[in-house]
Structure formats: C-alpha cells, structure tokens
Amino acid sequence: xxxxxxxxxxxxxxxxxxxxxxxxxxxxxxxxxxxxxxxxxxxxxxxxxxxxxxxxxxxxxxxxxxxxxxxxxxxxxxxxxxxxxxxxxxxxxxxxxxxxxxxxxxxxxxxxxxxxxxxxxxxxxxxxxxxxxxxxxxxxxxxxxxxxxxxxxxxxxxxxxxxxxxxxxxxxxxxxxxxxxxxxxxxxxxxxxxxxxxxxxxxxxxxxxxxxxxxxxxxxxxxxxxxxxxxxxxxxxxxxxxxxxxxxxxxxxxxxxxxxxxxx
Amino acid sequence: xxxxxxxxxxxxxxxxxxxxxxxxxxxxxxxxxxxxxxxxxxxxxxxxxxxxxxxxxxxxxxxxxxxxxxxxxxxxxxxxxxxxxxxxxxxxxxxxxxxxxxxxxxxxxxxxxxxxxxxxxxxxxxxxxxxxxxxxxxxxxxxxxxxxxxxxxxxxxxxxxxxxxxxxxxxxxxxxxxxxxxxxxxxxxxxxxxxxxxxxxxxxxxxxxxxxxxxxxxxxxxxxxxxxxxxxxxxxxxxxxxxxxxxxxxxxxxxxxxxxxxxxxxxxxxxxxxxxxxxxxxxxx
Ligand SMILES: Nc1ncnc2c1ncn2[C@@H]1O[C@H](COP(=O)(O)OP(=O)(O)O)[C@@H](O)[C@H]1O
Ligand SMILES: [Mg+2]
Numbered sequence: 268x269x270x271x272x273x274x275x276x277x278x279x280x281x282x283x284x285x286x287x288x289x290x291x292x293x294x295x296x297x298x299x300x301x302x303x304x305x306x307x308x309x310x311x312x313x314x315x316x317x318x319x320x321x322x323x324x325x326x327x328x329x330x331x332x333x334x335x336x337x338x339x340x341x342x343x344x345x346x347x348x349x350x351x352x353x354x355x356x357x358x359x360x361x362x363x364x365x366x367x368x369x370x371x372x373x374x375x376x377x378x379x380x381x382x383x384x385x386x387x388x389x390x391x392x393x394x395x396x397x398x399x400x401x402x403x404x405x406x407x408x409x410x411x412x413x414x415x416x417x418x419x420x421x422x423x424x425x426x427x428x429x430x431x432x433x434x435x436x437x438x439x440x441x442x443x444x445x446x447x448x449x450x451x452x453x454x455x456x457x458x459x460x461x462x463x464x465x466x467x468x469x470x471x472x473x474x475x476x477x478x479x480x481x482x483x484x485x486x487x488x489x490x491x492x493x494x495x496x497x498x499x500x501x502x503x504x505x506x507x508x509x510x511x512x513x514x515x516x517x518x519x520x521x522x523x524x525x526x527x528x529x530x531x
Numbered sequence: 532x533x534x535x536x537x538x539x540x541x542x543x544x545x546x547x548x549x550x551x552x553x554x555x556x557x558x559x560x561x562x563x564x565x566x567x568x569x570x571x572x573x574x575x576x577x578x579x580x581x582x583x584x585x586x587x588x589x590x591x592x593x594x595x596x597x598x599x600x601x602x603x604x605x606x607x608x609x610x611x612x613x614x615x616x617x618x619x620x621x622x623x624x625x626x627x628x629x630x631x632x633x634x635x636x637x638x639x640x641x642x643x644x645x646x647x648x649x650x651x652x653x654x655x656x657x658x659x660x661x662x663x664x665x666x667x668x669x670x671x672x673x674x675x676x677x678x679x680x681x682x683x684x685x686x687x688x689x690x691x692x693x694x695x696x697x698x699x700x701x702x703x704x705x706x707x708x709x710x711x712x713x714x715x716x717x718x719x720x721x722x723x724x725x726x727x728x729x730x731x732x733x734x735x736x737x738x739x740x741x742x743x744x745x746x747x748x749x750x751x752x753x754x755x756x757x758x759x760x761x762x763x764x765x766x767x768x769x770x771x772x773x774x775x776x777x778x779x780x781x782x783x784x785x786x787x788x789x790x791x792x793x794x795x796x797x798x799x800x801x802x803x804x805x806x807x808x809x810x811x812x813x814x815x816x
Contacts (some may be wrong), residue, residue: 316700322701322704322705323702324629325628325629325631325700325704327628327629327630327631350707350708350709351707352706353704353706353707354706354707355716356705356706357705358701360698360702361696361703364696364698364701364702364814365816366676366699366702366717366720366814366816367699367717367720367721367812367813367814368720368812369812375705376706376716377706380706380707380708380712380716381707413811413812413814414812414814415811415812415813415814417816426702429706430706433706433707484773499585510590
C-alpha cells in the first residue's frame with residue numbers, strides 16, 4: 268500500500284439479496300485526513316462504511332466480494348479476530364445509541380471489555396476522553412446518572428467519547444450531525460477538524476456545505492457507484508478537469524451538483 | 532366527508548370504551564366473587580396449618596401444605612425456565628439476527644408449544660416418569676412445569692428483546708464486544724424491565740396451573756422436605772375442596788383462591804419494585 272493511505276477499497280461489490288447496492292467500488296482513504304463520502308440518500312454510503320468494520324456481517328442475505336485493506340491487511344478475508352479489528356475503528360451513527368448504563372460506564376465499557384478494569388486508571392481515562400469530546404464540564408458532576416438523561420447532542424458527544432476510548436485509529440461517522448441542532452453540529456465538526464491530527468476520519472454526509480467546510484478528501488457516490496474522488500480542493504474548485512471517457516459520468520455529477528445546490 | 536370521518540371516529544371511540552369497560556367489569560366480577568365467598572372463610576388457621584384429618588369434610592386445618600408446595604414448585608420451575616430460556620431468547624436475538632428465517636421458524640414452533648394444553652405436558656411428564664420408574668414428586672412436577680412454561684418464557688422474552696434497536700446491536704459490536712458481551716452486558720440491561728414481566732407471566736402460569744401437576748406432583752397433606760416427595764399445590768387443593776359437597780369446604784376453596792391471588796400480587800409487586808432499580812438505565816429510543 269502507498270504511504271499515507273489508510274484504507275484501500277478494491278473492487279468492492281455488495282448485494283442485499285437481489286439488490287446490487289455497491290458496484291465495483293474503489294476508494295482510497297488517506298491517513299490522518301478527513302475523507303467525506305458524499306451522495307444522495309440511498310446511494311450506499313452507510314453500507315460502504317459498515318462494510319469497513321464488517322458490520323455487514325450481521326445483515327441477513329448479504330453478499331460481499333472484493334478487498335478492503337486497512338494497514339495492509341485485507342479485512343474482508345482475514346483470519347484476525349474481528350472484535351480486535353472493530354476496535355481499530357470508532358463508529359458514530361446517524362443517531363446516538365448510548366448504552367443502557369450510566370455515563371461513566373458508557374465510556375468505561377470499551378476499556379473494560381478489553382481488560383482494563385483498574386478504577387484509578389479508568390477514572391483518568393474517562394475524564395480524558397470526555398474532555399476530548401467536549402462533554403466533561405457538562406457531566407463531571409453527574410457521571411453516575413443514566414446516559415438516557417442527556418440531550419441528543421450530549422448523547423452524540425458521549426458516543427464520540429466512548430468510541431475514542433477504545434483507542435481507534437479510524438473514526439467512521441455516518442451523518443453524525445443529522446439528528447443534532449446547528450450548534451451541536453458545529454461543535455462536532457470542529458472536533459473532527461481537531462481530531463484529524465491523530466485519527467483518520469471518514470465522514471458520511473449528504474450535506475454539501477458540510478463537506479465543503481471540513482473535507483480534505485472527497486468521495487462522490489451515486490446509485491452505488493463511486494463517480495468521483497480526490498482532494499477536496501480539486502473536486503470542489505476544478506470540477507471540469509477530467510478525461511474524455513468520463514463525460515457521461517461528468518454529466519451525472521453536474522446533475523448531482525445541481526441537485527445539491529437546489530436542495531440547499 | 533368530514534361528517535363521515537367524525538361518525539367513524541365516534542363509533543370506534545364508543546366501541547373501545549365498551550370493550551374496555553366489559554373487560555374491567557368481568558375482571559372485577561371474578562375478583563369480587565372470589566373475595567365475597569372466600570374472605571369469610573379466610574382465617575389465620577387456613578394459612579398457618581396443614582390439613583388435619585377430616586379437613587375435606589369440614590374439620591379444622593389449613594392449606595399451608597399447598598401454599599408452600601405451590602411456592603416451591605412454581606419458584607423452582609420459574610428459575611429453571613429462566614436459566615434455560617434466557618440464553619435461548621438472547622441467542623435468537625443476538626446470534627441469529629442474520630438468519631431471519633431460522634428465527635421465525637423457532638418462533639413458530641414456540642407458539643405452537645405455547646398453545647398445547649398443560650394437561651398434555653402433564654401426561655408427557657407422567658409417561659416419562661413411568662418409563663424411568665419414578666413416583667410423583669416435587670422434582671417431577673418442577674420439570675414438567677418447566678417444560679410447560681419454557682415456550683411462554685422464551686417467547687415473552689423474545690418479544691421484549693425484539694424491541695432492542697438494531698443500532699444498539701451495531702453500536703455494541705462496533706465497540707469490539709463479542710456477541711456474548713453484547714447479549715449479557717447490553718441487551719440484558721436494555722431489556723431488563725420487560726424481562727421481569729416475561730418472568731412474572733411465566734410464574735403466573737406456573738403457580739396457577741393444575742393440569743400439569745395433576746399426575747406429576749401428586750398430592751399430600753404434608754409439607755415436602757425433599758425433591759423426591761409428592762407435593763400439594765394450591766390449584767389442586769382448590770379443586771379438591773370445590774369437589775366437596777359440603778358448603779363450608781367449598782367456601783374454603785374460595786379462600787384458597789384468595790391466597791393464590793395474593794401470592795401472585797405480592798410477587799408481582801416485589802418484582803416490579805426490584806426492576807425499577809434497573810429501569811432507569813433503559814434508553815428510550
Ligand atoms: N439491511 C438492508 N437490507 C436490504 N437493503 C438495504 C439494507 N440497508 C440498506 N439497504 C439498501 O441499500 C441501499 C443503500 O442504502 P444506504 O447504504 O443506507 O444508503 P445511504 O446511507 O447512502 O443513504 C438502499 O437502496 C437501501 O434500500
Ligand atoms: Mg445512510
């Protein structure tokens with residue numbers, strides 16, 4: 268694998284029953300950058316992301332072929348323990364799913380299941396990760412309270428802290444701001460920009476403006492295909508520089524661009 | 532058009548009101564008639580003594596043997612069914628999520644088993660006892676009742692676990708949990724208030740059923756001191772007292788029914804109080 272590349276998706280095809288959801292997907296995701304996967308609803312963004320940490324394993328009737336290399340390991344065809352593999356990736360879903368336990372234990376959960384149980388150590392780590400997710404000040408006096416008492420925005424940040432606590436290398440975020448108010452959304456966006464120093468971030472969104480604000484690298488998807496990818500600046504600012512045999516696809520991109528502009 | 536909708540709405544409101552009232556009335560009627568006939572015969576003696584000679588002909592004594600017997604039997608069977616049923620229900624909802632058809636087949640067969648009358652379980656237990664050369668005993672009763680309530684327990688738990696959102700399963704797995712960690716650390720906590728209801732439902736069936744224990748547990752006037760002794764149960768005790776031609780004894784049957792109802796009430800309340808402790812962590816998705 269080239270230097271600076273964290274995830275390499277090669278000829279990925281995925282079927283849900285008869286439904287061909289991902290079609291020959293080839294994607295390169297750079298290390299320690301924010302890669303935004305962009306596209307309209309139903310084009311397979313979530314599915315692509317879930318394939319990356321093998322959550323598609325639990326779906327009924329799913330067929331996957333191709334390769335996904337993470338750190339040179341083909342995670343779709345590996346003997347490695349899948350739980351360890353998943354711990355390399357923190358997942359933020361569309362709406363927050365806090366675990367049914369108190370705030371402290373939500374963050375401690377990942378640490379405990381990987382064998383770190385000492386109270387002193389946990390206390391320190393939990394403060395650290397909650398601080399990282401900008402939540403510590405709001406919850407430091409109510410760590411024993413149930414996570415269900417938090418607001419949606421706070422729950423999403425709790426989920427971020429919980430994901431960071433398993434010490435991942437990659438953060439997978441699936442429209443993490445779609446259930447949030449504008450202020451919470453902005454807080455999450457700013458956090459991502461900060462986190463990219465140490466983490467590879469893959470962010471799914473259908474909001475073009477969000478992509479423009481924080482993307483370093485962009486992957487455009489449409490109807491299960493990747494139709495364009497590259498550095499954000501090239502995609503957004505010089506959309507015309509493309510080779511001849513892709514005129515057809517260019518057309519669809521233009522339509523997409525157009526659709527996005529209208530939607531916003 | 533508006534008027535049409537209005538009438539429709541009104542009609543169904545009235546319908547719902549009447550059916551609700553009807554059900555509540557019938558329930559109240561049952562409870563009332565049990566209390567009306569039973570309370571006058573209910574005495575400390577009923578609760579604290581075993582039947583003396585001639586109890587079934589109106590002489591003194593009580594149904595302590597049946598109270599204790601019923602508690603042993605139904606608590607034993609409920610615990611056993613819980614220990615066996617919980618892993619099954621979790622397995623169906625955490626391990627088999629990928630295999631919808633298999634799970635639905637299992638559900639179908641459990642529903643079938645749920646529908647089999649308890650007398651058939653009783654007969655089945657009896658056949659096995661004869662085959663193994665066992666006598667009627669508390670143990671045989673516990674095993675039969677366990678078999679009889681397992682489908683109820685598993686399906687009731689399954690219905691609760693089904694409501695745990697798929698996203699929580701994904702979340703738990705994405706944190707690197709194994710399936711069993713997901714089952715016992717996440718699903719169990721999220722579903723625990725509902726699981727208590729499932730256990731109570733099964734317990735109610737276990738303590739209230741007469742047919743499954745008829746051949747298997749036997750009946751005795753003594754309180755059992757080991758699993759191999761025959762054991763009296765409240766439903767059977769009620770049955771025997773009701774069969775008596777003497778009115779006083781029949782009224783004692785209603786007093787026994789009051790006792791049975793109160794036991795179920797107490798256990799339900801205790802279980803709910805206990806489950807409230809865990810309820811607070813349930814996330815309302
Ligand atoms: N569990 C599933 N079973 C069957 N089809 C699915 C499932 N999840 C998603 N799909 C289908 O896959 C396609 C892509 O969905 P998804 O990846 O969620 O899109 P996006 O996240 O881009 O909105 C859609 O057509 C959807 O209907
Ligand atoms: Mg999606």
